[in-house]
Amino acid sequence: MLDVVKPALLGGQPVFEPSLPMARPQLPSADALLPDFRRILESGQLTKGEHLAGFESESEAYLGVNSCVGVSSCTSGLMLCLQALKRRLKSGQEPKVAVPSFTFLASITALVWAGFTPVFVEADPATMNIDLEDLEQVLKTEAPCAVLAVHCFGNPVPTDTLQSLCDRFDARLMIDAAHGFGSLYQGEKVGKAGWCQVFSLTPTKMVVAGEGGIIATQDYELAEELRIAREYGNDGSYDTQFSGLNARLSELHSCLARGSLKMLESVVAHRNQVAEDSRRLMEGIPGLRFQSITPQSRTTYKDLTLVVEQEQFGLTRDRLAEALQAEGIPSRKYFSPPCHRHRAFKEFASRELPQTEKLADGCLSIPLLDTPTAQGIAQAFRKIRQFSKQIQAGTS
Ligand SMILES: Cc1ncc(COP(=O)(O)O)c(C=O)c1O
Incomplete structure (x- = not known):
């Protein structure tokens, strides 16, 4: 006989049968999206079209930032932002970036891919975000050229404190905002602070494109550079400016993301x-x-x-x-x-x-x-x- 009170591991009845899913993405209905999907397919414009432009400008309006650049993933967005940082290294600056170790591995792969040495910083046990005291120590002793902070599970990092720390030590503030689309720091949408923030659009995130990412920045020059970077490094002249990636966000993905943003x-x-x-x-x-x-x-x-x-x-x-x-x-x-x-x-x-x-x-x-x-x-x-x-x- 199964026992309802005992834990299932000891022979009791499981609370959930069948098992729960870990997550259930909340998506726009198929009916709402199909007319647009049909138009995209019939137009033949599957990439670099009105849905990417629409998603970017709607994200700018939602986040209250100057520029948003859609990319194929948060990882590729981080890679391209970090590559842009590398081009701006001042003479004598070492390619080191302070980053929490308590983060998803993509924060670190992007750094290493772009040729930086990660300097691991402690996590605050309560907020699970980067530990500010330990970060100050790292800024003092290791002189990283940037800090890559993470809104851990969407919990916003204190960007004002982080920015003043970075200013004191001449480091740029960048944010892996993979989990943070829709987070508010002291009443304001996250996205504006620091040099750039990169959001993820995979199915477990708040705005879903299927696969995708979006970079938010107040720096128009950086945004222009990232538009070239996601296009192999080709500015249209077919005279490569630098070695970028194909990191575009397709029209179908952008269209889904627009519908999802409305639900955010x-x-x-x-x-x-x-x-x-x-x-x-x-x-x-x-x-x-x-x-x-x-x-x-x-x-x-x-x-x-x-x-x-x-x-x-x-x-x-x-x-x-x-x-x-x-x-x-x-x-x-x-x-x-x-x-x-x-x-x-x-x-x-x-x-x-x-x-x-x-x-x-x-x-x-x-x-x-x-x-x-x-x-x-x-x-x-x-x-x-x-x-x-x-x-x-x-x-x-
Ligand atoms: C903190 C963090 N950074 C980066 C990423 C990578 O995002 P993407 O899968 O869109 O490349 C993730 C993915 O979940 C993440 O959790």
């Missing part, structure tokens, strides 16, 4: 509501701590992420993930292992990062779907915690 405010409001409900429903469970959101700000909750304190919860993060899986609840260990532990980046791991290691060992992102589902997830966490000793020991 309601998507972010929904995610915030469900996240708030989840946090309330899970309040008081010992050993669980949610990401702290930057004050007077709005995150997108690209992911709903918590840290498992093994001592108080009674289980390791990995064992908890197994117990959740048995309940039909998938989870993700973003960003574990942290980037300085990756095979390709170990050679750059020149500093001790104990806070980052601890955070990466404990972090767990859980599905954020709707409030009734959040109730089931909270129920699963409570019964797992109640039986934590048996689960950890592997006995029923």
Whole structure:
């Protein structure tokens, strides 16, 4: 006989059968998009057309920035911005960029691809964003030419503080805003601060193109250069200006992104509501701590992420993930292992990062779907915690 009260890992009934999806992208309806898709296909203009231009100008209006440049991915956007930074290195400046290790690996691959040495900086255990004290230390001792900060899971970095730190040490501020389309820092949309911010448009993000990215900048000259860069480095003269990429965002992708951008405010409001409900429903469970959101700000909750304190919860993060899986609840260990532990980046791991290691060992992102589902997830966490000793020991 199955037992409803026991965790599924110990023979009880799973809370969700079949299992939940990790994410459910909220997309425009097919009916809304098909007339435009048909027009694109019938026109034969599949790239470099009105939808790319429309998506760029609508993004500029939404973010309140001078220029937006659509690209094939956030990674290619970062690569091209960093390549533009390389062309601006002042004499005597070393090609080093300060970056958190607690980020998705693409932040680092873009840096290395563009010929920079990443200098890994600690993460703040509460906000999970770059640690400002450690960053100051790195700026003092390593003199990087730029800082690449990340709005971790959409939680906006304090761009005013970061900008003044960067100004003090003559470093440029760049932001990997992959998770941040729709985030607000002190009431303002993120996108304007720093030299450039690069957003991702993949299906787990807030504005979805399928695949794609968009670069926001106040610097018109940079925007012009990036338009050439995404076009192989060809400004139209067929006399290559520099070695760029084919990093264009197609018309079909741009068209989907336009439809998705129209839904952005309601998507972010929904995610915030469900996240708030989840946090309330899970309040008081010992050993669980949610990401702290930057004050007077709005995150997108690209992911709903918590840290498992093994001592108080009674289980390791990995064992908890197994117990959740048995309940039909998938989870993700973003960003574990942290980037300085990756095979390709170990050679750059020149500093001790104990806070980052601890955070990466404990972090767990859980599905954020709707409030009734959040109730089931909270129920699963409570019964797992109640039986934590048996689960950890592997006995029923
Ligand atoms: C922090 C961060 N940076 C960059 C990227 C890369 O984005 P894309 O897949 O659009 O290249 C991601 C992807 O999820 C990300 O999480």
